């Protein structure tokens with residue numbers, strides 16, 4: 001046994017780094033143990049071809065909470081944004097794209113009623129999203145326990161809904177139970193506009209626009225706009241890795257010890273109480289508090305071990321739905337790609353291929369049966385438009401999230417990865433005809449690759465599907481929804497916990513508050 005720490009954090013994803021720093025700032029000794037060589041989890045920058053670097057998983061910042069930036073002085077620790085307030089460009093095959101901002105949508109042929117409906121719709125859904133957002137900074141209340149804080153949080157939630165007023169309250173109840181497809185059909189005419197809005201509701205999920213829960217996921221996305229009072233989408237200077245480098249610097253300044261390239265094999269227990277961890281190399285390190293930034297399945301089924309937990313709880317963990325459906329494509333380009341109708345000033349914005357709701361739904365249909373989408377939807381970022389540190393002078397990188405790529409491809413990814421990559425490039429070429437001749441290197445990561453590289457079970461964006469049955473006091477499962485778990489001294493701090501995934505940092509922050517509340521560390 002080596003040195004004893006007050007807290008050990010398994011995994012140095014952005015949430016782990018946030019949690020560690022808040023704890024260390026209170027004088028606790030904190031050790032972080034990360035499996036990979038680099039900190040950051042799914043928010044890193046890495047070279048994918050000599051001279052070309054990219055945000056290897058998450059690529060656009062749209063949820064990161066400003067409270068964390070200020071509490072941890074991340075700007076002083078090197079956080080810089082290369083571009084902020086990005087628009088969304090919804091591509092059309094004929095080049096007549098739409099440009100969406102927080103409150104407006106513009107484009108040739110768009111009707112006046114669609115323009116008005118867009119701003120009304122966004123305003124209405126932001127009112128609903130604000131209720132969700134208010135719950136993000138507090139632990140989800142438990143329903144059955146008579147804890148004062150929980151009762152207060154529950155009462156505040158009820159009051160926020162009540163304060164919406166009769167019409168909004170009725171509308172929230174009505175649309176919350178249906179799906180984004182039906183709701184958008186009610187209000188909009190333009191297929192392209194509906195397509196891109198529907199895409200925003202399903203990005204990163206195992207849902208199609210017709211699936212229930214897609215209002216919830218759309219609201220979740222909108223909360224990012226509320227944090228920032230702006231369109232919220234930004235590109236960090238140096239890629240996503242720069243965000244987590246600044247978090248690392250803040251953590252180390254607060255005294256956190258970080259050890260990388262050190263996978264944890266198991267959480268050590270004395271019956272039902274944590275005593276420390278054991279790494280793959282056999283080293284055992286003591287601590288009465290262990291916090292896991294790993295996803296819930298990895299934490300309980302692999303690191304704690306199903307035999308050490310009550311059967312009913314194991315079953316709940318086993319049943320968490322977390323099959324990744326998003327793939328990531330990286331292209332090294334010899335020059336700026338030319339998308340039909342998109343001028344140079346627009347190229348640095350967020351570009352989406354989702355020409356209609358039916359297009360996105362059909363793309364999803366394939367994935368339900370273990371096939372990749374023949375006509376995938378995608379979110380494209382060309383970060384080198386804003387940041388020349390990622391590629392040689394005059395060259396560019398294109399980063400795209402592709403839906404849908406099922407984790408369990410029936411034909412097997414080994415034989416199909418190349419043909420799927422080709423199909424995606426063909427789809428891109430429909431909108432950017434010269435792009436194929438500009439590609440000098442490429443990389444496609446499908447969910448099993450994401451699982452392997454980032455140690456996320458199923459390669460899932462949120463460490464667990466973001467749906468009502470895995471939401472708030474049910475996230476990741478009842479019994480572990482307040483960051484504490486049935487194992488004494490073991491806590492969760494990752495995206496699988498409330499309020500969920502995306503590079504936001506609040507799960508890590510909230511977990512630190514809960515740990516300080518529950519544990520009196522000397």
Ligand SMILES: Cc1cc2nc3c(=O)[nH]c(=O)nc-3n(C[C@H](O)[C@H](O)[C@H](O)COP(=O)(O)OP(=O)(O)OC[C@H]3O[C@@H](n4cnc5c(N)ncnc54)[C@H](O)[C@@H]3O)c2cc1C
Pocket residue numbers: 010011012013014015016033034035036039040041042043057058059060061062063204262263264265293294295298303324326327328401450454455456459460461462463493494495496500501502503504
């Ligand atoms: C394809 C894709 C694209 C995405 N794009 C975006 C985007 O553009 N914007 C956005 O906001 N979000 C995006 N996301 C979601 C976002 O990346 C994640 O929700 C977020 O990074 C989760 O952060 P985390 O800190 O909770 O966990 P993670 O980033 O997963 O970090 C967990 C850490 O724990 C470590 N770990 C696990 N097991 C062990 C072990 N046994 N021992 C030691 N360490 C261990 C891992 O190596 C990892 O470093 C995307 C996700 C995917 C899959």
